[in-house]
Amino acid sequence: MTDSPAPRGRGPEAPSAPRRHARTLAAPGADPGTSSTKADARRAEGTHLTPQGPPSGRTTGLAAPALADPHLVYDPVAGSGPKDVVILGSTGSIGTQAIDLVLRNPDRFRVTGLLANGGRIALLAEQARRLRVRTVAVAREDAVPALREALTAQYGAGEPLPEILAGPEAATQLAASDCHTVLNGITGSIGLAPTLAALEAGRTLALANKESLIVGGPLVKALAKPGQIIPVDSEHAALFQALAAGTRADVRKLVVTASGGPFRGRTKAELADVTVQDALAHPTWAMGPVITINSATLVNKGLEVIEAHLLYDIPFDRIEVVVHPQSYVHSMIEFTDGSTIAQATPPDMRGPIAIGLGWPERVPDAAPAFDWSKASTWEFFPLDNDAFPSVNLARHVGELAGTAPAVFNAANEECVEAFRGGALPFNAIMETVTRVVEEHGTPRTGTSLTVPDVLEAETWARARTRELTGQTTTATAEARA
Structure with a gap:
């Protein structure tokens, strides 16, 4: 669902800057005059990275780069002006801390789109007004009237409102929109579709939604260019920096x-x-x-x-x-x-978020030292x-690969909801997850794995877990954003 007003400016809080398009810089030491024509040719050949090392000019000795590599930068953008950023899960823990970082660094970042589930409409509208975004999205279509009312209250009568997207595809649409970086801060495997959309659209992906990589590993690896994913989990942002x-x-x-x-x-x-x-x-x-x-x-x-x-x-x-x-x-x-x-x-978490949004640059005073x-x-x-x-x-389940991680994650999500609702004791969470994984048996694996395979495995795992825990509703009835 799309609610599109007439085109509008970004307002005084977000001055215009040159539109950022994906491009590849010449490697260090190369003729800077080649960064346009030759970069276009390299893109046509599928090359999207600039070497930043490794130390002493050594090669890794491995067949292919990993998904996350601090020595590689995907489509760095030359010139001045802030990076255009889309934040998925803006009213959650990751999203609110990311917005705090952005507001303290307006010369580095500009938010063009926000997505939330729809449960904290007042906060979402306030974020949209403070950031002067082009687009606001909610996963719940029934939240649109309240969102429009809250935006009107924030912007004032007669002020043009941002475009509104709503529904199950809103996150995917926003992830593929025109921006430099997508921060996926959604919780749960519902983050898979926007992760894939951002990668396919050629955006740099600051990934806090670990579940999308875990349940759709082969699918993510098939789409991602080396250096295109910057991890935002504190542990993986740490590994990313240490690997440098x-x-x-x-x-x-x-x-x-x-x-x-x-x-x-x-x-x-x-x-x-x-x-x-x-x-x-x-x-x-x-x-x-x-x-x-x-x-x-x-x-x-x-x-x-x-x-x-x-x-x-x-x-x-x-x-x-x-x-x-x-x-x-x-x-x-x-x-x-x-x-x-x-x-x-x-x-x-503002430190890892700053790595995800700013890399290969560091954001001064992103977090306490x-x-x-x-x-x-x-x-x-x-x-x-x-x-x-x-x-x-x-x-x-990681070694089994294929659909096994999706089953593990889906069963756990259902068990967590059952525990929170008082239907399951703490120790029974892992006992139930283990049983569902064992009943799943040999997973579908290999290069033939598809999104429908993952969704089918998740659907089965959720239904089976609900049977075992006596639940009648699914843990993913709404987007956790």
């Missing part, structure tokens, strides 16, 4: 850190009677309810292991998870010479796989 110190051929293992969540140190028996409120009390991060419960079960960490494998093309047996209660070190890379590069900041003159304790512990079996199960 070497190459994938130099990597011995990836070390992904976990806070341990609110139940760190408890045994499986001690977790039997924990409540929803207990699970939502994360000790170090402020996040939305779904990801917070996923952090309590450590499903989120399991998903991040699969994500690390897909982003960096590192085998599962070389991806380690360690518990780090302080959440200061977000991930580490151990290199073959025995050295380890760690990325550390106080827990604040450490005061290194003050002593602090940094601890690291092994993961208790008995109390938290989710990480090993995630490794298993």
Whole structure:
């Protein structure tokens, strides 16, 4: 559904700047005069990247670049002016922090479109007015009247309103719109379609929606050009930055850190009677309810292991998870010479968001830094796989590949909703997910995997999980944006 007013200017808060089109810069040292004609020829041949390294001019020694590589920049844009950005999930945790970053850096970023589910209309309208966006989108069509009313109140009588998109395809439409970067901050596998749309349209994808990569890994890899995806998860943004110190051929293992969540140190028996409120009390991060419960079960960490494998093309047996209660070190890379590069900041998602939106440039003062003159304790512990079996199960489904990760993720989403609704105890979340994965059996795999295959697997997993948990509604009845 589209509600399109007459064309309008962006208003005084968003001065016009040259439209940014995808192009490829000449490599360092090349004739700058070649950046137009020859770049067009390279695009026709499918080349969309500029080398930024690696160190000492070495090659990786690997057959193909990984999905995420700090040494490669997809279609960098020359010239002055802010990057045009679309934010999917603007009223959620990632979206609101991204907007805070944008408002503090108007010379770097300009938001052209916002998408939200439709549950926080007043906030969405306020965001649209402050950012002077061209387009506002809501997943729920029934939210359009309230959105139009809220926009009118924000803009004032007689002021032209932004274009309104609504319905299940709104996110996909907005992701493919004319912009430089799409920040996908939607929660859940419903983020797959806009992820694919952004990649197919040639946009740089700042990816916070890990589920779209996990459930549609082969589909994402088939569309993405090297360097086109910039990870926004704190752990993967950390790995991305640490990898700049070497190459994938130099990597011995990836070390992904976990806070341990609110139940760190408890045994499986001690977790039997924990409540929803207990699970939502994360000790170090402020996040939305779904990801917070996923952090309590450590499903989120399991998903991040699969994500690390897909982003960096590192085998599962070389991806380690360690518990780090302080959440200061977000991930580490151990290199073959025995050295380890760690990325550390106080827990604040504005840092990873700034990497996603600004790379290869860094955004000054994006997030707080450490005061290194003050002593602090940094601890690291092994993961208790008995109390938290989710990480090993995630490794298993990641190795199965195909539709198995989609089944794992869909079953977990349904179980989280059942737990939040009081229909399922905490320990039964992973017990139920494990059963659904086992019943799914051998997944459809290989290059023949399609979007309908993923959707069919998800539909089956959701229905089966609802049968096992006694639910009557689906966890994805509405977009979590």
